[in-house]
Amino acid sequence: MKADKDQPSRARRIWHLFWRPVVVLAATALFLFAVIAVNQEQVSIRFLTWRSPEWSLYWWLLIAFLAGAAVGAAALLPGRAKGALRIRRLRKALDEVKD
Numbered sequence: 001m002k003a004d005k006d007q008p009s010r011a012r013r014i015w016h017l018f019w020r021p022v023v024v025l026a027a028t029a030l031f032l033f034a035v036i037a038v039n040q041e042q043v044s045i046r047f048l049t050w051r052s053p054e055w056s057l058y059w060w061l062l063i064a065f066l067a068g069a070a071v072g073a074a075a076l077l078p079g080r081a082k083g084a085l086r087i088r089r090l091r092k093a094l095d096e097v098k099d
């Protein structure tokens with residue numbers, strides 16, 4: 001298969017794959033630093049009759065942040081998988097037409 005001028009270079013494709021995780025990691029590090037610096041008060045969470053142990057507010061915020069990130073990532077997986085399969089199918093059809 002010949003390299004087309006329309007397709008991005010290998011380095012550019014790799015950059016597109018990794019820039020988002022780098023930005024997410026930087027934002028997470030900034031968030032964690034800010035939370036550590038500000039929220040050191042001991043708190044306990046109550047829900048109905050359940051009461052949590054007293055932990056620093058930092059830990060509760062960190063748990064909430066990580067849970068939200070996990071739920072958000074899980075919500076994106078089906079759409080990304082469907083898109084990847086569609087792209088693969090279209091590339092295969094394009095290759096068949098080219099030959």
